[in-house]
Amino acid sequence: MLAVEDPATGQRITAVPDCGPAEVDKAVRAAAGAWPAWHVSDRHAALTSCAVVVEEAAPVLAPVLSEEQGKPLHEAEAEFAEAASRFRYFAGLRPEPRADGGGPVAAITPWNFPVQSAVAKLAPAFAAGNTVVLKPSPRTPLTTLHLGRMLAQVLPPGVLTVLTGRDPLGEYLLAHPGIRQVDFTGSADTGKRMAAAPEWRRLTLELGGNDPAIVLPGTDPAAIAERLFWSAFANCGQLGVAVERVYAVGPGYDGVVEALAAVAARVVVGDGRTPGTQLGPVNNRPRYDRVTGLTDEARADGARIVTGGPLDGPGYFFAPAILAEAHDGMRVVTEEQFGPVLPVVRCSTVDEAVGLANATAPGLCGSVWGADEEYAAEVAARLGSGTVRVNAHLAMPVGSRWSASRAGLRA
Ligand code: NAD
Numbered sequence: 001m002l003a004v005e006d007p008a009t010g011q012r013i014t015a016v017p018d019c020g021p022a023e024v025d026k027a028v029r030a031a032a033g034a035w036p037a038w039h040v041s042d043r044h045a046a047l048t049s050c051a052v053v054v055e056e057a058a059p060v061l062a063p064v065l066s067e068e069q070g071k072p073l074h075e076a077e078a079e080f081a082e083a084a085s086r087f088r089y090f091a092g093l094r095p096e097p098r099a100d101g102g103g104p105v106a107a108i109t110p111w112n113f114p115v116q117s118a119v120a121k122l123a124p125a126f127a128a129g130n131t132v133v134l135k136p137s138p139r140t141p142l143t144t145l146h147l148g149r150m151l152a153q154v155l156p157p158g159v160l161t162v163l164t165g166r167d168p169l170g171e172y173l174l175a176h177p178g179i180r181q182v183d184f185t186g187s188a189d190t191g192k193r194m195a196a197a198p199e200w201r202r203l204t205l206e207l208g209g210n211d212p213a214i215v216l217p218g219t220d221p222a223a224i225a226e227r228l229f230w231s232a233f234a235n236c237g238q239l240g241v242a243v244e245r246v247y248a249v250g251p252g253y254d255g256v257v258e259a260l261a262a263v264a265a266r267v268v269v270g271d272g273r274t275p276g277t278q279l280g281p282v283n284n285r286p287r288y289d290r291v292t293g294l295t296d297e298a299r300a301d302g303a304r305i306v307t308g309g310p311l312d313g314p315g316y317f318f319a320p321a322i323l324a325e326a327h328d329g330m331r332v333v334t335e336e337q338f339g340p341v342l343p344v345v346r347c348s349t350v351d352e353a354v355g356l357a358n359a360t361a362p363g364l365c366g367s368v369w370g371a372d373e374e375y376a377a378e379v380a381a382r383l384g385s386g387t388v389r390v391n392a393h394l395a396m397p398v399g400s401r402w403s404a405s406r407a408g409l410r411a
Helices: 021-039 044-069 073-091 114-127 142-152 169-175 188-195 221-237 250-266 285-300 350-359 373-380
Strands: 002-006 011-016 104-108 131-135 160-162 181-185 202-206 211-215 243-249 304-310 318-326 341-347 365-369 387-390
Touching: 002 044, 011 142, 021 104, 021 131, 021 160, 021 169, 044 073, 044 114, 044 142, 073 114, 104 114, 104 169, 114 131, 114 142, 114 181, 131 169, 142 160, 181 188, 188 202, 211 221, 211 350, 221 243, 221 250, 221 318, 221 341, 221 365, 243 250, 243 350, 250 304, 250 318, 250 341, 285 304, 285 318, 285 341, 341 350, 365 373, 373 387
Parallel strands: 104 131, 104 181, 131 160, 181 202, 211 243, 211 365, 243 341, 318 341, 365 387
Antiparallel strands: 002 011, 304 318
C-alpha cells in the first residue's frame, strides 16, 4: 500500500493501492477492449454525466483534496468547479476522428492540481473517443482515486481506470505496448526522460517553467503589488505558470520590494481546512526542503529575506518569502522553485531586465507591469515566454486566478 500524507501535520491519512505491472496490464487491456465501442458512440451524454458527477462529488471530495494537497478548502472547491465546466465544454464538442485512430491514453498528473489536471486530460481524451488509464502523483492519489471510481460508474467498463502507486508506476504504464498516447503534466526533467524513452509514443508534455515578470520604471507599486503577489504565490507558488522571478527596473525597486513584502506579511498561512486560510502548507517534504534550501543559498549569497520563511511546528508551513537583492547568479532565480518564495532582481535599464528574463529558460508565461500599457506591450513582445501579458500574469480575476489558468480553450 502507498501511504497518503497530510502536509499540514506530516501525518499519514490513509493508504491507497500500490499498483505495479500486473495492474497496469489489466487496466490497459480493459481500456483497449472498451475503445472500439466507445469511439464510435455518441459521448455527449457520458461527458455531461461526468460533469454532474464532479459537481456532486465536490462537497464530499473537496475536503479530501484540501487534506492531501494542503490547499485552502475554497480553492479545492474551485478545482472541482473548473473540472466540471471542462467536462461540459468538451461534451459540446464533436472532434473529427483521427485518421490514425486512437486508443488507450496514459494520463499522468502532478500533485499541485490533482483534480483539475486529471480532468483536463480526461475530458478531451473522452471527447475524442479515447479510453484512459489515469495515474495521479503518489503525493496526491486519494481524491483522484475516489473521483475516478465515481466517474467509472457513469462510463462503460474499461473507459477509465485510475491506478495509484509509487514511481516507477508511470514508467510501467508508458512502457506498456497497448498505450497509444501519453498526456503528461509534470516537471521538465521527467518530460525529458519520457521524450528519450525507447518506446514510440505520441506524447503531450505540459512541463514546468521559470516565469519572469518585469516591473517598468515609474510603476506605482501599490497599484500592482496585490496582483503581482498572487501571480507568484497562488496555490503556495506551486503552479506551473506562477511568476518565479521579478525584475524591477530603476529607482522604484525598493518600493516594489516593500509593497510585495507588505502583502506577504498580511497573508494568513494555515491549515487549508481552517476558514480564513489563504495559503496552506507546501505539499511535501522534498519540495519544502528545496524551497528552504534555495532560500538559504540565496541568503548566503547576499540576498535579503525581507519577509517569510519556514515556520515552526508540524507540517510543511512556509510563510511567503520576498527576497531582495537577488541576482541571476542564484539558483532561486535561474531555476523553478515551485514554492512560496519570490526573488526580486534590481535592474538599471529595461534592456537589462529583458536580457535577464530571456537569459534563463524563459517560462510558460511572462509579464510586464507598468502604467503605460502601450509601452509595456512593446516590452512584453520582446519576452521569449510562451504567453506574455501586461499588468497581469495569470490573467484571471482574483479568487479564481488559477482555476481557469490552464484553459486558454475557453477564452
Ligand atoms: P514530476 O515530473 O516529478 O511528476 C509528475 C508525474 O509523473 C507524477 O505522477 C509522477 O509519479 C510521474 N512520473 C515521474 N517520473 C516518471 C517517469 N519516468 N515516467 C512516467 N511518469 C513519471 O512532477 P511533480 O513534482 O509531480 O510536479 C511538479 C512539476 O510539474 C513542476 O515542475 C511544475 O512546473 C510542473 N507542472 C506544470 C504544469 C503546467 O501546466 N505546465 C502544471 C502543473 C505542474
